[in-house]
Amino acid sequence: MITIVDYNAGNLRSVERACTAVGAKAVITPDAEAVARAERIIFPGVGMAASAMATLRASGLGDALRSAFERGTPILGICLGSQEINVVRGGAMIQDLPTEVGTTVGHRELEIDELRNGVHDVTLVQGS
Numbered sequence: 001m002i003t004i005v006d007y008n009a010g011n012l013r014s015v016e017r018a019c020t021a022v023g024a025k026a027v028i029t030p031d032a033e034a035v036a037r038a039e040r041i042i043f044p045g046v047g048m049a050a051s052a053m054a055t056l057r058a059s060g061l062g063d064a065l066r067s068a069f070e071r072g073t074p075i076l077g078i079c080l081g082s083q084e085i086n087v088v089r090g091g092a093m094i095q096d097l098p099t100e101v102g103t104t105v106g107h108r109e110l111e112i113d114e115l116r117n118g119v120h121d122v123t124l125v126q127g128s
Contacts, residue, residue, distance in 0.1 A: 003038035005065070006030040007055045009047030010081065032060035036067045045079025052084055062088045 004015050006028050019026035019042075026042070027034075035041060043065065056062035065088045069075060077085040 001038075002026040002040045002042055003035055004028045005035055005041060005043045005061060005081070007043075007047075007052055007059070007061055009052055009055070010044035011046045011078075012044055015042055015044045015078070030059060030061070032064040035061055036064035038068060038073060041065070041068055041073055041075040043075060043077045043081030043085055045077075045081045047080055049080060049083065052080060053087060056084065056088065 002019055002024055004012055004019075004026055006012055007030070012028050016026050016028055029035065053062075056065070065075065065085060069085075069089060075085060077083070
């Protein structure tokens, strides 16, 4: 069973329909205890970061996600959801790189074949 986190925002029904379409059973819940003991979690995106974090703190969902992560529960964050998971785990959320970091981030233009195939390399940097 997949638990979809309801934090008063996000594209909950779209995620639920996607799970159903691939034959996965899913439940949408705002219950922190259910999230903490979930087998698998999807934290959907969409919404305002500040209000999402406030809801996570007030509802106990932030602690529940942290607990689930520490237990090794697979968690998929979508868009804002992945950013919020980073913050719940102690990371920071940078809203505007030039303002908050003071520099621009290098970006590589994708080759035409990569654009056609929808494929490009992703580099993970430890500690980022």
